[in-house]
Amino acid sequence: xxxxxxxxxxVQIDHTALAVPSRTPPHLxxxxxxxxxxxxxxxxxxxxxxxxxxxxxxVVQLTAYQGSVIQPSFSPDGSQVAxxxxxxxGDNFDIYVKLVGENHALRLTTDPANDRSPAWxxxxxxxxxxxxxxxxxxxVWVVSPLGGxxxxxxxxxxxxxxxWxxxxxWLAVGRGLLAADPGPSGAxxxxxxxxxxxxxxxxxxxxxxxxxxxxxxxPDGRSLAYDGCARTxxxxxxxxxxxxxxSPRGLPRRITRQQLxxxxxxxxxxxxxYSASPSWGTLFHLWRLGLHxxxxxxxxxxxxxxxSSPSVxxxxxxxxxxxxxxxxxxWRFRPSSPPTPxxxxxxxDLSPQFSPDGSKIxxxxxxxxxxxxxxxxxxxxxxxxxxxxxxxxxxxxPRWSPDGDWIVFDSQRPDGxxxxxxxxxxxxxxxxxxxxxCQNEVPNWSRDGKWIYFGSxxxxxxEIWRVLLSGGKAERVTNNGGRFPFExxxxxxxxxxxxxxxxxxxxxxxxxxxxxxxxxxxRDIAVFEDGIYYGGRFENGQTPIWFYEFxxxxxxxxxxxxxxxNQGLAVSPDRSSFLYATSALTGSDLMxxxxxx
Numbered sequence: 001x002x003x004x005x006x007x008x009x010x011v012q013i014d015h016t017a018l019a020v021p022s023r024t025p026p027h028l029x030x031x032x033x034x035x036x037x038x039x040x041x042x043x044x045x046x047x048x049x050x051x052x053x054x055x056x057x058x059v060v061q062l063t064a065y066q067g068s069v070i071q072p073s074f075s076p077d078g079s080q081v082a083x084x085x086x087x088x089x090g091d092n093f094d095i096y097v098k099l100v101g102e103n104h105a106l107r108l109t110t111d112p113a114n115d116r117s118p119a120w121x122x123x124x125x126x127x128x129x130x131x132x133x134x135x136x137x138x139x140v141w142v143v144s145p146l147g148g149x150x151x152x153x154x155x156x157x158x159x160x161x162x163x164w165x166x167x168x169x170w171l172a173v174g175r176g177l178l179a180a181d182p183g184p185s186g187a188x189x190x191x192x193x194x195x196x197x198x199x200x201x202x203x204x205x206x207x208x209x210x211x212x213x214x215x216x217x218x219p220d221g222r223s224l225a226y227d228g229c230a231r232t233x234x235x236x237x238x239x240x241x242x243x244x245x246x247s248p249r250g251l252p253r254r255i256t257r258q259q260l261x262x263x264x265x266x267x268x269x270x271x272x273x274y275s276a277s278p279s280w281g282t283l284f285h286l287w288r289l290g291l292h293x294x295x296x297x298x299x300x301x302x303x304x305x306x307x308s309s310p311s312v313x314x315x316x317x318x319x320x321x322x323x324x325x326x327x328x329x330x331w332r333f334r335p336s337s338p339p340t341p342x343x344x345x346x347x348x349d350l351s352p353q354f355s356p357d358g359s360k361i362x363x364x365x366x367x368x369x370x371x372x373x374x375x376x377x378x379x380x381x382x383x384x385x386x387x388x389x390x391x392x393x394x395x396x397x398p399r400w401s402p403d404g405d406w407i408v409f410d411s412q413r414p415d416g417x418x419x420x421x422x423x424x425x426x427x428x429x430x431x432x433x434x435x436x437x438c439q440n441e442v443p444n445w446s447r448d449g450k451w452i453y454f455g456s457x458x459x460x461x462x463e464i465w466r467v468l469l470s471g472g473k474a475e476r477v478t479n480n481g482g483r484f485p486f487e488x489x490x491x492x493x494x495x496x497x498x499x500x501x502x503x504x505x506x507x508x509x510x511x512x513x514x515x516x517x518x519x520x521x522x523r524d525i526a527v528f529e530d531g532i533y534y535g536g537r538f539e540n541g542q543t544p545i546w547f548y549e550f551x552x553x554x555x556x557x558x559x560x561x562x563x564x565x566n567q568g569l570a571v572s573p574d575r576s577s578f579l580y581a582t583s584a585l586t587g588s589d590l591m592x593x594x595x596x597x
Contacts, residue, residue: 055595057302062100062320062590066090069590070322071161071264071309073120073127075145078316082108082118082127082145083590090587095129097145100318100592108143109150119162119171120145128171130158140171140193154193156200160213161264161309165246166221169195172203174213174226190215190226192246203248204228204240212238216265216272221246225272227262228254231439233281233393234416235262237274237289256289256297259414264309266319268596273300273319275308279371279394280412282348284308286321302593305347305369312596319596325585328566330363333545333578339561342381342579348372350568350581351524354379355400355425358573362387362398362407362425374398374409376425379572387423391430397442400425401449406469408433408443408452420454422469433467434474440465442484442523447491455483455496464496478505480512489529497523502534502548516548516555521564522580526571533558535565535580545569545578 062081063069067090073082079100086093093114098105109115113133120127126142133139137155140162158173165172170192188206190213203224206212209231216225222242229235236259240252255272261281265274270292277284286300286307300307306324313319328350330343343349345367352363358379365375372394374387388395392411399408408422411430420443423430434440436458443454451466456474458465464482467474477485482496482503494505495515502516502525519525520543522535530551536544543565546555561580568581 054597057593057595057597059302059304060592060594062592063098063105064103064589065105066587068093068587070588071117072311072320072322072590073118074311074313074316074318074320075120076122076124076315078313078318080145081311081320081590082120084116084118084129095127095143097127100316106147108145108147109141111150115141117158117160117162119164121164121168122166123168126168128153128162128164130162130173140173142195153195154197154200156191156193158193161215163215163217165192165217166219170246171195172215172217172224173200174211174215176211176213188212190224190240201247203242203246204238204252214262214265214274216267218267225265225267227265227274228252229262229416230259231416233261233412234259235276236260237262237265237272239291255291258297259416264321266310266312268312268319269314273310273312275310275321279366280396282372283366283370284324286310286319303591307591317595317597319593321591321593322588323591324588326583326587327585328568328581328583330361330568330579330581331561333559333561333580334576335559341584343377343384348581350566351397352568352570352579352581353399353524354570354572354577354579356402356404356573361570361579362400363568364396364398364409372396374407374423376407379577385427387425387427388430391421392419399444401445402447403449408445410441410443410454420452420467422452433469433471436474444485444487446487447489453477453485453487453494455485464494477507478512482512484523484525486525486527486532488527495525495527495532502532515553516546521566522569523567524569526569528571528575533569533571533578535569538564543580543582545580 066088067086069085071084082097084093085096095108095115095118096105113131115129115131117130118127128142131139138157139155140153141150143150157175160174163172173193176188188211189204191200193200204212211229214227224240227235228238236254236256238252238254241249243249260276263275271290273288275284286303287297289297307321309322311320328348329341330349330352331339332342333339347366349365352361362376364372366372371390374395377384394412395409397410406422407425410418412418418439418441420434420440421430421432438458440456443452453466455462456465462483464477464485465474481498485496500518501514502519504515505512520535526533531547531549533547536546542560544560545558548555563582565580570579
C-alpha cells in the first residue's frame with residue numbers, strides 16, 4: 001500500500017477531485033468511477049516501469065590496444081569476443097580472442113597475410129575468417145578459438161563481414177563485382193560457402209555497378225539481412241526470406257530508405273543493428289530498426305560517433321562495436337620550426353588550400369558532427385567562418401579561383417553521386433556545374449579562371465574532364481585514366497594522378513606521361529613555376545614531403561613529418577608554410593554496451 005500511495009502521488013491526482021455530492025446524477029458517478037480506474041492504471045504503470053526496468057545500458061571499453069582493433073564477433077554465450085587486430089606495430093591483421101573483462105588476448109593466426117572478418121560458429125567450436133593476400137585469391141578459413149591448425153575452406157573473393165548458418169554448415173559471404181566477367185555470374189552479391197568444400201551458392205544478385213555485402217543470417221535461418229548498395233556511398237538494408245535449405249524465397253525487400261554507407265549488420269531479437277554514415281563512409285553511427293513495426297530507424301547515440309561493425313550477444317545483453325580513434329587536424333610546418341597544429345577540432349579537418357594572396361585558408365571540416373562542410377579561416381588559423389551548410393551529405397576538396405573570388409568544391413548528393421559546385425568566397429548560395437548521375441570529384445581551376453577540371457567516372461572509369469565556369473557541356477581531357485587535376489602555372493600542362501603515380505599532359509592534345517611513380521594519401525600536390533611539392537610513401541611512422549624539379553626531372557626531400565598525411569597538402573604562395581592533414585591519434589578500439597536490450 002505504501003508503494004501504491006507513492007505512485008498515486010507521482011501522478012499528482014488530487015483525491016478531492018473525486019469527491020461527489022450525495023445528490024449527484026448517476027452519469028457523474030460513472031465518470032468518477034472511470035477516473036478512479038484511470039488513476040489505479042497509471043499507478044500500476046509507474047510501478048511496472050520503475051520497479052522492473054533493470055539496469056540502464058552503459059558504454060565501457062572492451063579493448064585498449066595500440067593499433068587498430070576491428071570487426072568484433074561474440075561467442076554464442078557472449079562471454080568472449082573474437083576480433084581482428086593489426087598488432088602493436090600496426091603491420092599485419094590477425095585473429096585474436098579474449099574474455100570480456102580481461103585484458104589479455106589469445107592470438108589465433110600468425111600468417112603474414114591480412115586475416116579479417118572473424119565470425120564465431122553457433123556451437124562455439126570454430127571461428128571463420130577471411131584471408132587477404134596481395135596478388136592471390138581471397139580465401140575463407142576456420143580455426144579453433146583455442147588456437148591450433150587453421151583449415152582452408154575455399155578460395156572466394158569475399159569482402160565485408162561473415163556470418164554462419166544456424167546449423168553451422170554454411171558461411172554467408174559478400175562478393176564484389178568481377179570485372180573479368182560482365183555477365184550475371186560476375187555480378188556482386190551474397191553467396192553461401194559450404195563447409196564441406198562443394199561449390200558456393202548465390203543468394204542475392206546486385207545490379208551493376210552496385211554491390212551486396214555485410215550479410216547477417218537470422219538466428220532461425222529464415223531471413224538474410226544485408227546491405228544493398230546502388231553505388232559506393234548509397235546503401236540500404238535489405239531482407240531476403242529463405243527456405244529451409246537457405247535458398248532464396250521470393251524477392252528481397254528493401255527495409256530502409258536512407259541511402260547511406262553501411263559497415264556491418266547484426267541481429268538483435270526482432271530488430272537489426274547496423275552501422276551507417278551519410279558522408280563518404282566516415283561519420284558512422286549505429287542504428288536500430290525494428291522488423292515488426294512501422295517506426296523509422298533509430299540512431300543509437302549512446303554508442304557515439306565513428307562506430308561500426310556491430311555484434312550482438314542477446315543472451316548476455318551485450319553489443320560490441322569498433323570505434324575509430326582517428327581525428328584529422330591541419331598542421332603547419334615551417335622550415336625554421338617544428339610542425340604544430342593550426343586548425344583543429346574534435347572531428348576531422350582536412351583538405352586545406354591557401355588563397356592566392358596567402359591571407360586565408362579554405363578547408364573541409366566535420367566539426368558539425370553530421371556532415372562535412374566548407375570553412376574559411378585566416379592564415380594564422382583565426383576567425384573560422386562556415387561557407388556551406390549541409391548543401392549535400394558532404395562538401396569537400398575546396399579550391400580557390402585564381403582571383404580569390406570563388407571556391408569550387410565537390411558535394412555528395414543523397415543518392416551517393418557527387419557533383420561539382422561553386423560558391424562566392426564571401427558566402428551565398430552555391431551554383432551547381434554538373435548534373436550527370438555519376439561521380440564528379442576533386443575539382444580545380446584553370447589558371448585563367450575560365451575552366452573547372454574534375455575527375456569523373458561517367459565513362460566507366462575515372463578520367464579528367466573540364467567544364468566552363470559559366471556552365472555547359474563538359475569536355476574530356478584524358479584518355480587513359482586520371483583523378484585530382486592541377487594545371488601548371490603557365491596553363492600549358494595538366495598534372496594529375498593515375499592510380500598512385502603523378503602524370504603530366506601537354507594541353508590540349510599532348511601525350512600522357514608519368515613523372516613521379518608514387519604520391520601518398522595526401523593526394524594533393526602544390527604546383528609552382530619550377531616544380532611540384534607532393535607527399536610520399538608513409539613509412540616508419542612518418543610521411544616525406546618531396547619537391548619534383550622540372551629542370552632536373554628529379555625529386556628532392558624537403559622534410560619528414562610524423563604521422564600519415566591524409567587528404568591535404570598545401571604550400572603558401574611564398575613557400576614559407578606547408579599545411580597538411582594528419583591525425584595524432586590512430587587506430588581503433590572495441591567498445592561494449594552492457595545491459596543492451
